[in-house]
Amino acid sequence: MSLTKEQMIKLYRNLIRAHEYDTTMYRRMMSGRLIGFYHPGEGAMAPGVAAHTIMRDGDYTFPHHRAHGMAAMVSREMDIKRYLAEHTGKQGGCCEGRSSFHGSFPEKGLFMYSGYIGAQFSPAVGWGWAAKRNGRSQISFCGAGDGGFGQGRAHEAMLMSQNWKLPVIFWCENNGLAIYGDAAEMHPTEDISSLAQGYGMPAMVIDGQDLFACAEAAVAAFEHAREGKGPVFVELKTCRYHEHDIGTPDLRGDVQRSEEEIAELRDRDPVLLATKRVLDEGILSQDEIDQIKAQAKQEVEDNWNWADAQPIAQPTEEELMAAVFAP
């Protein structure tokens, strides 16, 4: 179950790329150059990168909304410049500029987004049902945060997935906060994955700051599902360094999160930890790491240049009315 050197390099590269996209989104939102809102992912990107790097073409996915699923888009090689265009209301956006912030790349198994936390639990059952029936060893990846598991539909999805032994991965990125809601107040147990026991579902609790531990968990969980053994609950303990979404105060309950708390969390920054690991184990040299970072910056800059060059999407009312239904 240990990762190959190749896998580790790919994972590392994807983390750096995802981090770079997140940084530019953050900057743009702060300077009023982004539509809608943005939920910054700094400190929280390892789980999404890990899962989606390990995933295969053909797998269905709904990534957690931290960093708007860009960890997934980057790692599944989706045409991310079209997401940048979408988020800036441009023609060529992945949703034709109609959604403000929905990511959709159906050719890569990412079908939808939603403003409703936990909306994904419902169709995740259907993706799992289809995957099982298709017989092509696909998985249905259902990403969510600690908050999303408050939804009743999460229960239904877990119940039905386990009943039918569907290849659904319940991937809980637990950062301990749902906007201001402290997970300690909102969940009766410390581990949200303790829910899985109630369904006879296997579960793991993973250090969500450790990119490679997340990836190993993904390997194990996905294999279990692909072999027809049923769903798996993977809980990643993670955190976020910024507020829930840019512009909203960074509170826990009604108390501002302290600088000390954030500083301590930054000690275990996933990029920091992953860089140390690849250097210590001789997976990558410092030169190679610098190159990866430079390439990531260039990739992100090129894609933003493309998105910025697109005209704003402003179809007529008639054109929009004609787009409500498929032919």
Add this chain to the structure above:
Amino acid sequence: MREITLINAVKEAYIEEMERDESVFMVGQDLRGGIFNHTKGLYEQFGDRIVDTPISESGMYGTAFGAAQTGEYRPIVDFMFAGFSMVTFSEVSVTTGQQYFLHGGKTPMPIVITAAMGTGGRLANDHAMSVMGAYLRQPGIKVAFASCPADAKGLMKAAIRENNPVFIPFHMGLQSEVGPVPDGDHVVPLGVADVKREGSDVTVLASGMQTKFSLMAAEKLKGEFSVEVVDPRTLDPFDMPLLLKSLEKTNRLVIVDEDWENSGFASTISARVVEEGFDLLDAPIRRVCFPNMPIPGGYMEPYIMPNADKIEAAIRDVCA
């Protein structure tokens, strides 16, 4: 022409469409045993394409919705009673209607939502409510409703072949209604209304059981008023040209809807007729709907709900 019950006409549609297209499957609760006649025996023929779930409406609907999103399946979701679909309202209404449009028109959603629906059986609100308004309200969903076996079969076939979400319940009280159904691949296209009875004094627009009640009222009033009964068959997209053509002849309109009066089908069509056919009207439009109260049970349903007597009164009113 052979005559069969409405519920068996729907069953024929299911069998023919599932034989025709392997990607069609059905998900609901107690389908294998069959609460209503139209799913009895389907499991024997179609096996694991008939899927029973726990009482988990959002997961049940999600099975269909997610499968449809993958582009490889055409699901039929059966809620048993239409009112139960309200348990998963955000899924059936909001998420369903917006999927195709908001996500760039790349994921057509060929999903059929069905159930028994209808007032008059003394089952009270949750089992009896007409939820037409809820589905009509949300853009991105088509809505159809049959008043006779031939239309029940034809509309269901059209709905299954449609590449968009269609809400198409069947009326509880019409299950055993017997009527002629053509042989062969009988499809009634969505968006086409039908004149069920020709007349010249007044147009009564009515669907489901209310079409039957309107025909009863029309027959009773024969000799006194010549009543044209128009069955929308599809409530959205609605066949306005056919209605306007009828009004060119009659100049008077009564709209009957078993749904609540508030913000329902009757209100929308009234407003549109005023906008698009004002000059055709010789009298104000009358709507006959369920009053804005939860549906009472007991022995109250039959006289509170729209019925032949209320339709007759409305006809007299606009013809006065």
